[in-house]
Amino acid sequence: MDPHYQHLYNILAHSQGYIFPNEIDLQWGILIVVYPFITGLVAGAFILASLERVFKVKILKPTYQIALLTALSFLLVATMPLISHLSQPQRAYEIMITPHSSSAMAIFGFVYLWYLMVVLLLEIWFDYRHSMVVWSNEKTGVMKWVYKILTLGVSDISPRTLKWDRKLGYIITVVGIPSAFILHGYVGFIFGSIKANPWWSTPLMPIIFLFSAMVSGISMVMLIYMIISYFRKKTIELNVLDSIGKFLFFVLILDFTLEGLDQIQRIYEAEESFEIIKLLVSSKLYLTLFVSQGLIGTIIPLITLAFLQFYKHQIKLKKTMYFIIGILVLIGVYSMRWNVVIGGQLFSKSFSGFTSFKVGLIGLDGTLMAAFWLLLPFGILAFLLWLLPPWKMVEEDSEE
């Protein structure tokens, strides 16, 4: 028998209650869990970078370029889980040429392009342009031409032109903040606008996605900053960590509040779908929701961060604690994506039963593929840090 059908017979045997016959197989699998996780990291990392640029939080300066390059590395990979998940990936270009204006998913192509080209690439370009011109003059051979091309042939580094670099970079960053909100908010809207699925359908969904995205992005930049400093054998500055930790703490509180509000309202209103959702949460999603997302991903980091915020004395293991918090938060946000995407498909639209989900290891929709898309950005980041090292940039004389 066709192995795919064998797999479906197994699921059929494990389904509970009544499900519509077509609902046996989950439509959106692990790759669709990975995609919002990745774009969330992009949005979150960018918001952290803009804190330094627009809101002038000076302490975060060492993380500025790291945050931007992290955002770029993840953004470059962001489309791949989507394309590899399509059952007709060779037709993916259709979204760009005939986007259906009533579909949130159709926005994707243009929002992505806008964010990549107008926001992220431009901001990095304006920030690095001076250094790239200098490097193109210093280097020889292939690298000389690489940097020359990257400067788009503009070699003017007079003070007046440099001032425009800063001005334009500032404008782009300001434009970039709502753009980052749209880049990830629309993913939340894709789920939140599906009236057929009561686990997804809520106006809070884009906002919940956005806040958990910010949480994940901030944690990721914090972790990468620590890892890079370790590899470069530089001291990790504690006041930078404390500052990031403070933002992480407040955004995590907001995120927790929003998600809590969504659930409290659902429990209180107890409309038609509540019975099956109650079963979903208490049985199928128990581990991933209460333990992984709730306890590990939210409560423990919150308590630890609160402790670190208010306990003013020196703590030896502070850096380790921040590192662990970062990882726990990322686990929590990944679980949140899992709970939304997979959880929403486990119960039937008949509200009378459940199907089951087993992630395959191999294949275009399997765990290995998902792991590859999650790890690839780190490789890209390493390359970008080699190509555009933040610590070798030309020192600007005048700060704004």
Add this chain to the structure above:
Amino acid sequence: MKFYIPPQLTRLALAFAIFISLFLVLRHFLVPDTFGQYGHYRGASLIDNALPEIHYAGQEACFECHQDIQDLKAQDVHSSIHCETCHGPGQKHVTSGEAADILKPTGREFCGRCHTMNAARQKNAVFQVDLNKHNIGKNCIECHNPHQPWEMKK
């Protein structure tokens, strides 16, 4: 008043202009011809959806050759049932005329699909029989002519 345009801005404007023009040109060639004819879809798809072959011929096609069966069926309780409900898709048989190209179902389970006792079946919608008690072991059509079910065969 001298208007200063920073060189990086002009270079960027050029780069974007090239990119956007390339995109528009590519789009012109990629969008299917009939797209947008009737709405946001490929107009030719309506023709594609009308093309598949039919498998069920409809009982009018059966009556063209099998007038006798039609007359028989019209006299009894199966009169409102179309031929292909029991005989399956008939278009192949209509084209080829071969008896092998259409089903001639037998067996208690087959008739039971409609006639088994089931609490969900309204009593006045279909005549129901307990297949576990009624003439076990015998084929239904040994006694009942499917085209004239109440005329018992001898």
Add this chain to the structure above:
Amino acid sequence: MGNEKIKTSRRKFLKSAGTLAGVTIAFQWLKSSQVLLFATEPKDENLPWYGIVIDIEKCIGCGSCARSCKEENDVPEEPFFFRNWVEQYTVKNDGSVDIVSPNGGIDGFVQRVPDEDIFKSFFVPKMCNHCAKSPCIQVCPVGATYDSPEGVVLIDEKYCIGCRYCVQACPYGCRFIHPVKKVANKCTLCYHRLKKNLAPACMEVCPTGARMYGNLRDKNSDLVKFLKEHTTQVLRPNLNTGAKLYYNALSSEVR
């Protein structure tokens, strides 16, 4: 000094007037496109506007409809893909509801609950509702699913990218991804048969006349007459899908 003041105030006035005018015009344009954005209006008055009626009182759960659909429309036999299927609801005396659809009802039904426990029991055939305000059309990112001029919701198999958003958006569970063609698939109301003036396969083979289709615009059609004389309901009316599949004698347990 005074001149500058007048200039600024005039500029301010022009600016605000311009903005107001612009916003009003934009709003009008937005408003008109808003109506067309989510509802499909029957365009050609000469074409039929198809609707469907299923009479639950007449359905005997023989499964002929589900069976003939698969044979007519090239759907694999495996019990995982159905353009239409039949459900059996058994409301027990203790108030619980048992719902089954073994192989979509294709092989008929065997009564599982003993008579003495049954409060009431009935069959509900399901199929695509061919919604007038279809959420599946709304969410398709590329325009691969659409409302034909006759009101039949169709799929462009050559254009579908297989993103599965439409499958998620359908509240009735009537869409699936074809395992061989690898694009979205669903009931087409046998569009290829309608175009030849033949009835959809499921309507052709239903032995009790529980299924009807017809032109909602034709006041003299059997369909419209039935709608006039019976109390009919659609599934999930609260979702405002504009479903054109009307059930007679639909009981409150049905989703």
